[in-house]
Amino acid sequence: MRILDRNIYVGPSQYALFPVIRLELDLEALEDWPTAKIGQEFVDGLLEALPGLAAHGCSYRTPGGFVRRMREDDGTWMGHVLEHMALELQNVAGESVTFGKTRSVRDGRVGVYNVIYEYEQKEEGIAAGELAMQLIDSLLPDHLRTPGLVPEGWNWTEALEGFIRYAQRRALGPSTASLVRAAERRKIPWLRLNQHSSLIQLGHGKYQQRIQATVTGRTSHIAVELASDKEETNRILGALGLPVPRQELVTDADEAFAAARRLRGPVVLKPYNGNHGRGITINIQAEADVREAFAAAQEHSRSVIVETFQTGDDHRMLVVNGELVAATRRTPGCVIGDGKQTVARLLEELNSHPDRGVGHEKILTQIKLDREALDQLQRAGKTVDYVPQVGEVVQLRATANLSTGGTATDVLDIVHPDNRSMAERAVQAVGLDVGGVDFITPNIAESYKSAGGAICEINAAPGFRMHVAPSEGTPRDVAGPVIDMLFPQGALARVPIAAITGTNGKTTTSRMVAHIAKMAGYTPGLTTTDGVYIDGHRTVEGDMTGPISAQMVLRDPTIDFAVLETARGGLVRAGMGVSKVNVGAVINVASDHLGLKGVNTLEQLAEIKRIVAEVARDCAVLNADDPLVVRMSGYTDAKVICYVTMDPSNTFVRDHVRAGGRACALEEGVNGEMITIYDQGKHIPLLWTHLVQATLEGQARHNVQNAMMAAAVAYSMGIKLDAIRQGLRTFDTSFFQAPGRLNVFNKLPFKVIMDYAHNAHAVNMMADLAQRIDVIGKRIVVLSGPGDRRDEDLNETAMAVNGRFDHYILRRDDNARGRAHDEVPRILAAALRAAGVPDSAITVIPDEPAAVEAALTMAGKGDLVMVFADALTRTWKQITKFGLHPEPVDQAPSVTIAKPELSTSLDPAEDHAYDASSMQGMVRDDRGLHYTRSDEQSD
Numbered sequence: 001m002r003i004l005d006r007n008i009y010v011g012p013s014q015y016a017l018f019p020v021i022r023l024e025l026d027l028e029a030l031e032d033w034p035t036a037k038i039g040q041e042f043v044d045g046l047l048e049a050l051p052g053l054a055a056h057g058c059s060y061r062t063p064g065g066f067v068r069r070m071r072e073d074d075g076t077w078m079g080h081v082l083e084h085m086a087l088e089l090q091n092v093a094g095e096s097v098t099f100g101k102t103r104s105v106r107d108g109r110v111g112v113y114n115v116i117y118e119y120e121q122k123e124e125g126i127a128a129g130e131l132a133m134q135l136i137d138s139l140l141p142d143h144l145r146t147p148g149l150v151p152e153g154w155n156w157t158e159a160l161e162g163f164i165r166y167a168q169r170r171a172l173g174p175s176t177a178s179l180v181r182a183a184e185r186r187k188i189p190w191l192r193l194n195q196h197s198s199l200i201q202l203g204h205g206k207y208q209q210r211i212q213a214t215v216t217g218r219t220s221h222i223a224v225e226l227a228s229d230k231e232e233t234n235r236i237l238g239a240l241g242l243p244v245p246r247q248e249l250v251t252d253a254d255e256a257f258a259a260a261r262r263l264r265g266p267v268v269l270k271p272y273n274g275n276h277g278r279g280i281t282i283n284i285q286a287e288a289d290v291r292e293a294f295a296a297a298q299e300h301s302r303s304v305i306v307e308t309f310q311t312g313d314d315h316r317m318l319v320v321n322g323e324l325v326a327a328t329r330r331t332p333g334c335v336i337g338d339g340k341q342t343v344a345r346l347l348e349e350l351n352s353h354p355d356r357g358v359g360h361e362k363i364l365t366q367i368k369l370d371r372e373a374l375d376q377l378q379r380a381g382k383t384v385d386y387v388p389q390v391g392e393v394v395q396l397r398a399t400a401n402l403s404t405g406g407t408a409t410d411v412l413d414i415v416h417p418d419n420r421s422m423a424e425r426a427v428q429a430v431g432l433d434v435g436g437v438d439f440i441t442p443n444i445a446e447s448y449k450s451a452g453g454a455i456c457e458i459n460a461a462p463g464f465r466m467h468v469a470p471s472e473g474t475p476r477d478v479a480g481p482v483i484d485m486l487f488p489q490g491a492l493a494r495v496p497i498a499a500i501t502g503t504n505g506k507t508t509t510s511r512m513v514a515h516i517a518k519m520a521g522y523t524p525g526l527t528t529t530d531g532v533y534i535d536g537h538r539t540v541e542g543d544m545t546g547p548i549s550a551q552m553v554l555r556d557p558t559i560d561f562a563v564l565e566t567a568r569g570g571l572v573r574a575g576m577g578v579s580k581v582n583v584g585a586v587i588n589v590a591s592d593h594l595g596l597k598g599v600n601t602l603e604q605l606a607e608i609k610r611i612v613a614e615v616a617r618d619c620a621v622l623n624a625d626d627p628l629v630v631r632m633s634g635y636t637d638a639k640v641i642c643y644v645t646m647d648p649s650n651t652f653v654r655d656h657v658r659a660g661g662r663a664c665a666l667e668e669g670v671n672g673e674m675i676t677i678y679d680q681g682k683h684i685p686l687l688w689t690h691l692v693q694a695t696l697e698g699q700a701r702h703n704v705q706n707a708m709m710a711a712a713v714a715y716s717m718g719i720k721l722d723a724i725r726q727g728l729r730t731f732d733t734s735f736f737q738a739p740g741r742l743n744v745f746n747k748l749p750f751k752v753i754m755d756y757a758h759n760a761h762a763v764n765m766m767a768d769l770a771q772r773i774d775v776i777g778k779r780i781v782v783l784s785g786p787g788d789r790r791d792e793d794l795n796e797t798a799m800a801v802n803g804r805f806d807h808y809i810l811r812r813d814d815n816a817r818g819r820a821h822d823e824v825p826r827i828l829a830a831a832l833r834a835a836g837v838p839d840s841a842i843t844v845i846p847d848e849p850a851a852v853e854a855a856l857t858m859a860g861k862g863d864l865v866m867v868f869a870d871a872l873t874r875t876w877k878q879i880t881k882f883g884l885h886p887e888p889v890d891q892a893p894s895v896t897i898a899k900p901e902l903s904t905s906l907d908p909a910e911d912h913a914y915d916a917s918s919m920q921g922m923v924r925d926d927r928g929l930h931y932t933r934s935d936e937q938s939d
Contacts, residue, residue, distance in 0.1 A: 337388025410473025436462025502587025
């Protein structure tokens with residue numbers, strides 16, 4: 001059994017609309033060994049190791065269903081077992097995950113399965129799958145085990161505890177988790193900004209707020225510093241007449257004992273800037289005890305506070321935004337005698353309680369029999385072998401922190417009004433928006449003015465666990481008030497999000513929508529195939545159409561509108577970066593990238609792109625002229641579906657409109673074609689297509705469709721009609737605004753069009769445009785295809801240009817993607833020849849700059865050169881600088897473009913196309929065809 005591949009989906013994917021892990025698992029020999037064949041002892045071993053598996057319902061949907069499946073005559077296969085174990089391990093570590101499924105891979109490989117299971121924290125989810133495999137292997141008969149999968153000396157108990165601790169180091173702490181859950185209840189989105197601490201962004205873009213544990217972005221730095229300075233806090237609170245103990249700050253043991261004598265009576269020693277109750281010793285007076293306590297405190301802080309000991313119960317009072325929202329009585333970790341068992345045995349029994357776990361795994365933490373516990377026993381004159389009487393309390397901790405094993409009892413309902421006011425004033429005096437007051441008093445229900453009491457400390461990052469899940473009493477929603485403080489009712493938390501996908505046109509459409517949003521006054525964030533743009537400025541370069549770039553935009557504190565170009569690659573590899581979008585648009589589904597990553601058919605490709613429609617919340621914008629896209633309407637829960645059609649006779653859209661539905665259609669008029677919106681019976685003429693610059697006066701039909709999609713998305717995002725019109729009028733296809741998307745250069749005697757089209761569907765649309773443009777001369781094309789496409793895909797690309805140009809120059813991309821250096825152009829050339837294109841019209845020049853130079857050199861006045869480019873910036877510079885710096889042939893280095901044996905059209909025996917004098921800067925010799933260029937032109 002081994003893992004062949006693994007994907008971590010951070011958001012919606014073809015497997016689920018939430019984060020899941022996919023393991024491509026090869027069962028190898030275990031394909032012939034389902035659980036029933038292995039034996040019931042295997043199932044028994046699993047249940048002994050993970051008792052929680054007994055509650056899994058599986059396909060029977062009742063507790064025990066999974067165990068039933070394993071014990072049935074046919075049993076179940078090991079991939080299914082691994083799925084359930086990975087979920088249960090995460091549950092044991094404190095996460096709540098339930099979803100999983102296991103299916104055979106689509107390509108028919110025997111014994112290979114896709115194992116899918118939900119996760120909350122990525123590293124924990126991965127580790128759960130790996131530990132599950134080790135446990136399975138450890139329980140198998142020797143002849144079925146995988147060599148090396150289980151390390152020497154491996155122990156399940158140790159491995160499980162190590163996994164829990166590993167998971168908790170990476171999981172959100174209980175306080176942060178409660179705040180995140182409260183945000184989710186308010187439908188406020190959140191992003192984790194790191195992996196190893198609880199830094200969380202709540203909300204998107206300019207509306208975001210941040211928290212780290214219970215410190216918020218609004219928490220004053222001065223207030224935090226003040227709360228950390230226990231001496232200064234004591235002084236400030238005392239000056240306001242609030243009850244505080246007397247205290248002194250010391251730096252050595254002699255000073256500590258002297259201070260204890262001056263304070264008279266029992267004292268407490270604690271670190272100057274400690275937390276979580278570490279290094280605190282209470283209720284001591286003897287010199288030896290003071291010196292020992294000073295040493296313990298100084299392990300955590302150079303300076304130590306000595307203060308008067310206050311009798312009574314330890315209480316934590318939580319104040320949020322100036323109001324007391326919770327109060328608990330905390331009891332230090334202890335055991336209670338039964339007259340029979342030793343302290344050690346009582347502690348073992350206590351820690352075995354299901355409510356106690358490792359770290360923050362459960363609502364209570366196990367109590368360790370460590371040095372602090374032994375010191376507490378020693379001070380009481382007891383040992384671990386002491387047998388307490390019935391009801392006798394034996395303290396094992398000096399402080400009542402939950403993180404060291406203490407318990408908490410909710411007392412909010414009985415807090416005296418004076419004590420409530422005291423706590424609120426104390427936190428306000430320090431300046432905290434969220435603060436915890438450690439208050440010791442004999443009776444919290446009686447005013448401190450009569451019963452006595454003292455504020456021992458103010459906490460700047462108070463834990464919420466004791467209030468959210470007290471050991472006794474009513475759980476309190478303390479996270480809700482924090483979220484209400486950060487996001488008052490009516491405050492915005494989300495930015496409008498549009499996600500746009502399709503085989504072709506998604507980049508241009510996304511750019512159009514972002515441009516329209518900017519015209520409407522928004523500050524848009526945009527992800528595209530060439531980078532991330534914030535308010536029109538590229539901030540990150542590269543293909544940024546996956547989930548990471550989506551989250552990058554939503555993290556930006558300046559944006560208030562997001563447009564996410566969403567590509568197949570990111571969806572297949574890692575899913576979407578957001579769980580929901582306002583508008584999801586699917587432009588088309590055409591043959592591209594087939595045969596890669598398990599996507600072999602157009603129907604399977606449509607399933608991938610359908611994700612964008614599935615996560616649309618307000619509106620799904622679908623191309624009604626593409627049957628595969630229309631079918632996606634059955635998979636979206638969007639409130640509205642907006643169909644886009646360029647076919648006035650589309651009866652499906654006509655019926656949709658007549659039923660009051662939303663659509664964007666193309667209508668014929670006396671002045672041309674009008675982009676029109678229909679919505680709830682309204683007929684809204686928007687803009688003539690010839691006024692949209694990107695359509696080249698309506699000739700670029702693919703950009704007419706892109707403009708319609710953009711208009712439908714913008715309208716569905718609530719953008720005003722005038723802004724949509726202005727955006728479409730002013731959006732052009734210049735290289736600056738849309739690199740590689742219908743870039744036109746008219747400053748040569750001939751017209752040059754550069755485009756990034758790299759599949760048959762896109763190339764066909766551009767070739768159709770070449771036919772629509774009036775050309776008085778010849779049409780020349782520079783064509784290629786990505787090397788990782790199938791031969792049949794390259795053949796389709798060749799057929800897309802077949803018969804539409806007078807000369808075909810065929811090249812390869814810089815990255816051959818595993819093919820020979822001239823393999824792609826040779827395949828294209830063979831397809832064209834087979835379709836009847838004469839050899840005289842075909843030139844094979846593998847190098848892209850050389851191929852482009854040949855086309856430009858070949859072109860004459862009135863010609864059209866269409867360049868399908870790979871290296872966009874380099875090629876655009878080459879086009880725009882062509883002819884600016886001519887040099888004599890004998891003074892410049894020559895670059896071989898194509899040898900005679902690589903190009904039928906350059907066969908010396910025919911010499912049919914052009915001679916050296918007609919090719920402006922190009923020469924022929926025994927090595928083939930050459931051109932010259934200056935160093936500047938070669939950039």
